[in-house]
Amino acid sequence: MLWSFFKGILIGLPFVFVVGPALFSILQTSISKGFYSGLQLAIGISLSDMLIMFLCYFGLIQYFENDNFQIALGFGGSAIMVIYGIYMFNKRTVNQPINKELKLKINWMGVFTEIIKGFFLNIMNPFLWILWLSIVSSGTTKNSTPEAIGFMLGIVSMIFTTDLLKSFFANKIKRILSSHVIIIINKVAGVLLFLCAVFLTIKTLITFNLIPFPFH
Template identity: 30%
Template sequence: MLEDIQTAIPLGILLSFMIGPVFFVLLETGATKGFRAAIAVDLGVILADILFIFIAYFSSFQLLENLSNEPGLYVFGGMILLVYGIVVYVKKETKKKESKKLKGSYLVLIVKGFLLNFINIGVLVFWLGVLIVVGPSMENDENRLIAFFTTMILTYFLVDVIKILLAKQLKKKLTPKRIRLVKKGLGVVLMICGIVLITKGFLPKEKFNVQDSIERIK
């Protein structure tokens, strides 16, 4: 089991630095809203990851393959990201009252992190690939798999905490103008991610499927 934990740690670090909408949202939240707000978003992201791991573990490969190849899911998730990116880009900043409201909005931030991760069907494909690769090497032993995925998620979370702390240091240097630029930059990133997902939805199924993703992981 110690070997399983040692294998999970570098994978958790890698997962934390995978570039996607969640990566940029975490950094932006840490820099503009502070440590607690970013942690709330991250907890939502992790809840979605845990749900995906359970889905990958308890569902059949064929079901997940059909699900991941359903273009409508990519288009739907991409449209949400695209619209959210546009809203972030055009939204005007509210004044200091926002910081007072923040104390009662952690649940909203958790839901935000959860949905940002959950709408990306590619995350489910990733966890399925990890499970298929590491499962046989651990003889599909439930206890070993729990230790592996728990270590991976905890490592991912701890690295995120470090990233958030570093991003928080920027908060002192952020003028209102710079905050607007950061938010507009985040909006552009989210729009690009949304367009990429929508594009995947219109690709031929053979161009993007679970089997290919697993082969690349191997």
């Protein structure tokens, strides 16, 4: 199981360099709200990754593989990105002063909000399901259940660790940024999320032949 866990870590390593809505959200949240909010968002993302992988491994993915479900995921994910992107673009205030050390106050509703946001932002991407299905199918062939679980935990652990590092360094950068710069970062992140939503919508339309491809 330990070797399977290590293999999972190696498989998860390339995801350090993946640029997408999850990355934009973690960086923006960490800069705007702090490390702990970025941590909560990363937890939600990792939980959704783990859920999809378990569904793939235990065969339950077959209930989610029909085109209608995948199309709903594509459009639903795009809608979430658009709404979140608009929210970030219009966000004009910084949650807390960046030139003070504030005591940590735990707001449980806020904690669950960030976790839920990360969970649905990640899980509503139908192409992520396809990615994990191919990785889990090829990576767990002829493995026992404990070995397969170790493999999947290795992948998620690697992704979660790198997400934490991104959140940590983004929060460190925050301390040298002015409120005006943070507002600009919010707007840029909002635009990038909107562009991701447009890309996901177009990819969904083309993949499932919902629009005629111009070169056919």
